[in-house]
Amino acid sequence: MTFRSRFTPYIAVAAVAATATLLAGCAGGGGSPDPAKPADPDEKVTLDFAFWGNDVRAELYSQVIDAFEAEHKNITVNESFLGFPEFWEKRQTEAAGGGLPDVMQFDYSYLRQYSENGLLLDLTPYLGEAIQTDPLKESVLDIGKVADGQFAIPISTNAWGMYTNPKLLETAGVEEFAGGSWDDYTEWMASVTEASGGTVFGGTDYTGRIQNFEIQLRSHDKFLFSEDGELGFTEDDLKAFWEEGEKVRETGVVGAQKLEEIYPLSAFDAAITASELTWDNFGGGYLGNLGEGYTELGLVAPPVTVEGAKDLYQKPSMLHAASANTEHPAEAAMLIDFLVNSPESGEIFGTNRGLPASETALSGANLEGLDAQIQEYEASIADRLGDAPPVPIVGYGTIEEEFRLIGQELGHGTLSVDDAVKRLFDKIDVTLNG
Structure with a gap:
């Protein structure tokens, strides 16, 4: 081009x-x-x-x-x-x-x-x-x-959603994710990796994205930050979320090292994974990066934390x-x-x-x-769909980026969950309070 x-x-x-x-x-x-x-x-x-x-x-x-x-x-x-x-x-x-x-x-x-x-x-x-x-x-x-x-x-x-790759799923012989809990999604990702013999991974460690943490919080009527910068979650909430990631990483998702090797492409862009949790407007970019032979994608709702919760928003x-x-x-x-x-x-x-x-x-x-x-x-x-959160607090972007970087280190195994929680809360404290 x-x-x-x-x-x-x-x-x-x-x-x-x-x-x-x-x-x-x-x-x-x-x-x-x-x-x-x-x-x-x-x-x-x-x-x-x-x-x-x-x-x-x-x-x-x-x-x-x-x-x-x-x-x-x-x-x-x-x-x-x-x-x-x-x-x-x-x-x-x-x-x-x-x-x-x-x-x-x-x-x-x-x-x-x-x-x-x-x-x-x-x-x-x-x-x-x-x-x-x-x-x-x-x-x-x-x-x-x-x-x-x-x-x-x-x-x-x-809105937040999940893209899937029908072509890779057909190759692996696995049906589209039919919905369910986060545990159901983890098991589905593992089934894709196993069925393909490791040539295709079911997905990535979703606990590296702050948006997945946010929709889980919203399911329990919690939030990231209020309009006034009030913190809407505890260290225990974050620890539980990142401990989910330990289970996810043990069930055949693509590794952090591979993700670094293909950057700036994501694993989904590179046809390595069969699913990706992201904003729904990313589809056109995915098709462009996947290239010739790809004309369609799947788009389904993210896993459910609590049935009936207004966890998503526009x-x-x-x-x-x-x-x-x-x-x-x-x-x-x-x-x-x-x-x-x-x-x-x-x-x-x-x-x-x-x-x-x-x-x-x-x-x-x-x-x-x-x-x-x-x-x-x-x-x-x-x-x-529930009410959208307020305009992000000053410094939210740096917190989001720190969350992503911590997720990478958790994926490499170079950081413990306890240390990860402390590091993010320290970053939040510095960002909010100087």
Whole structure:
């Protein structure tokens, strides 16, 4: 696949998320543009736009940017992309130097952190004008608010689910996961590995993902963090969860060493595992990475912790935000509007970024195949959907990343569960209390 010269992929070795401690000293500029200064259609403007993803998403963004530039001939958009951890490492470096991109694909986990440190443009003056709000439900638009400011616009919504690989399951001679408890899922993964003679693994150690811990907590009416930063779980809760991982790792899941060897691909991307617990908008990327011969995936609900619990929720799969220091706030707002609301965006992306949150973008989307499957999946889990958690606390992204890194070390056997629990709670204490 070939990209134009304006398109600059970066490669980073370290997978380090931005830290609240560093960003606390990186307050941006005004953050409140003058709405009386509209975009000048005769002024030549260049905008830098950054996103995370893979080559599949990169090509889709190139197509959408082409459409935007055709409509706004005075604006040139330079794109760059990274994998998710590396994306936030680079934003951390840019924030320290006051040089964030004009427009960024943004993650819910970092919204409070960056906005409260003055790094993001308050888009409120552009709502209803450069950024159309009628196509967005108020509840969806509110997702991008912190305090009294609108610091990001949700692109789409998604939910936690489980992708499966029908081709690998057929090769192994094992049926699709039929639902059930986490123990049932562990046994199913083991059956895939055993039936294939170890050529295919049933899955990975799910206890390395904080989202799986969260939905188990929600099943017991607990939570990760409250709006005010109150911790919603105990050391015993976390210890019990990571002790589940010991059992999982003993039943034939792919090992941590193999996962490192194939990075940045996941084991599911590389056709090594038959299942992956993740956000439901990841399907298009999986098919792209799996390559020729793969035309379909399975998509089923995650294991159940407590029957009838409202453990799942819809969240913004991602948002778009602008730098507080952009020299072209009006044009940045126009680009955000196009990426969120345009029918062209909906047609090109489908559900690659999640189900379009905008009615006008959704109207342009031709939801067939995997896209229709994702829409049907979210309808199928309606009974498990509860209220979404509050905007993540400042520093949530670093806690999520630490959780992932600890999961890797548990997988390697270089860290005990007790030490892992202490390490995460120490990280939480430092993040919340300085």
